[in-house]
Amino acid sequence: MSAQEVEIRVIGSLAEISADEWDACACPEAIRGGRPIDPFTTHRFLKALEDSGSVGPGTGWQPQYLAAHIDGQLIAVAPLYAKSHSQGEYIFDHNWAHAYERAGGRYYPKLQIAVPFTPATGRRFLARPGFEKSGVEALIQGAMQLTENNALSSVNVTFCTAQEAEQAEALGMMSRKSQQFHWRNDGYADFDGFLQSLSSRKRKNIRKERAAANDFGGSIHVLTGDQITPEHWDAFWVFYQDTGARKWGQPYLTRAFFDEAHKVLRDDIALVLAERDGRWIAGALNFIGADALFGRYWGCTEHHSCLHFELCYYRAIDMAIDLRLGTVEAGAQGEHKLARGYLPTATWSLHWLRDPGFARAVGDYLQAERAAVDEEIEVLTDYGPFKRSQIEEQE
Structure with a gap:
């Protein structure tokens, strides 16, 4: 035909x-x-x-x-x-x-x-x-x-x-x-299994970064589906606005998009949020595919050492391993991703x-x-x- x-x-x-x-x-x-x-x-x-x-x-x-x-x-x-x-x-x-x-x-x-x-x-x-x-x-x-x-x-x-x-x-x-930077799952049983595939120096550096990130004085939550509430989108909108203003002059997505996402897309979403003293201070938005996790947006209201790497890259690897996904696509640009296991x-x-x-x-x-x-x-x-x-x- x-x-x-x-x-x-x-x-x-x-x-x-x-x-x-x-x-x-x-x-x-x-x-x-x-x-x-x-x-x-x-x-x-x-x-x-x-x-x-x-x-x-x-x-x-x-x-x-x-x-x-x-x-x-x-x-x-x-x-x-x-x-x-x-x-x-x-x-x-x-x-x-x-x-x-x-x-x-x-x-x-x-x-x-x-x-x-x-x-x-x-x-x-x-x-x-x-x-x-x-x-x-x-x-x-x-x-x-x-x-x-x-x-x-x-x-x-x-x-x-x-x-x-x-x-x-x-x-x-x-x-x-x-070209972009993607992480590939080589059948790792856990994050330590991934670390064992790295050179000694890079392995030590990642462990050091994760320790620093998790010492920010709060807790990190990974939420998907019905675990996500409108309160979480209120917080993430603040993060997204900050990043959008710095990168593009104004955010591409409207606030209403996140309301629509909550209604029809939350089962496709993994939201990683950092909480400190009862307040959400940083977050990363990911979408879940059949064999890939797609990192999309990040933002924060407080800056803490290595927290960006933890929420955007290392927690994404954790999720991909847990869900047995083959790839993490971490978005556009960023040669700094290379040292964290994401290859061109x-x-x-x-x-x-x-x-x-x-x-x-x-x-x-x-x-x-x-x-x-x-x-x-x-x-x-x-x-x-x-x-x-x-x-x-x-x-």
Whole structure:
């Protein structure tokens, strides 16, 4: 069945698609009640962004979801947004925008297939089982055609899978390679088992950091599901605002998002909070997938030695081991994660630029950038905390 037989529709709100229909494409592995591979493309997560006003009018993220149908049956979907800026993407194209506009072009609006504000790798072209080829190809071609028909500068796909990058390249998109730091579970029985895989110096340093962190004069709580209460979100909102103001100028998510998360996402969430003298003073927000823990946000109202490392990285490793998850994705950037057991890992994005000359220039840049990323991953891995034999096994 070819992509030409597929009808592509643009949908302005997830209210127009039932959760069952969307999730049959986004997370078919969860139909029998299990966890989705990741929760970020589920109907409940994306609709929480809509319902809370975190995306939509005035945000620069206007939903334009793609839906592919064959004979009236929904076979594939993609979380597509019209963007009036490049904030909240984590794989940035600001330099491309400046160059395009200096040459007399108009870079915005552009199209973005992504999970807003979420630098976590996952499928972006979401096909119902049995339609992986026809559905994905239709979505890719439909996104490029939508860009062409509306005379937009580009369509971009961020944090897609390596398989999607290969499939989209064959259809004319350009792939971009970046890197993050991920922790990998080598079947560790407990945290001490993980420590034994490290060099002696790094092992001692982590033990020292954990001891310092847990000596802050309070207690640390790991909460999920019904253990999380509105009181906890009130505290975390304060932490999130502080971090958002320092990093982005203003928070990406609204306060209402956390209320929506409490209603529909709390079983997907692990909230790590530090309490001291009866007050919540720091917290880290994680999302739980079928085989990965995704670290998302951190903040605090009091600064204590190594508490950030404990809440964001070491407690995440503890949880992954306890839940028998294969990976912890600790979010964007941060070479400081390397010394704490998180190794550089390739991530992928896709780009199609309507102007052929500009596309050639970006393509040359991406080729040079990929060589630099490959070299950086190799060098950083060599500087990692693991014993040499352990690094070779993980490679």
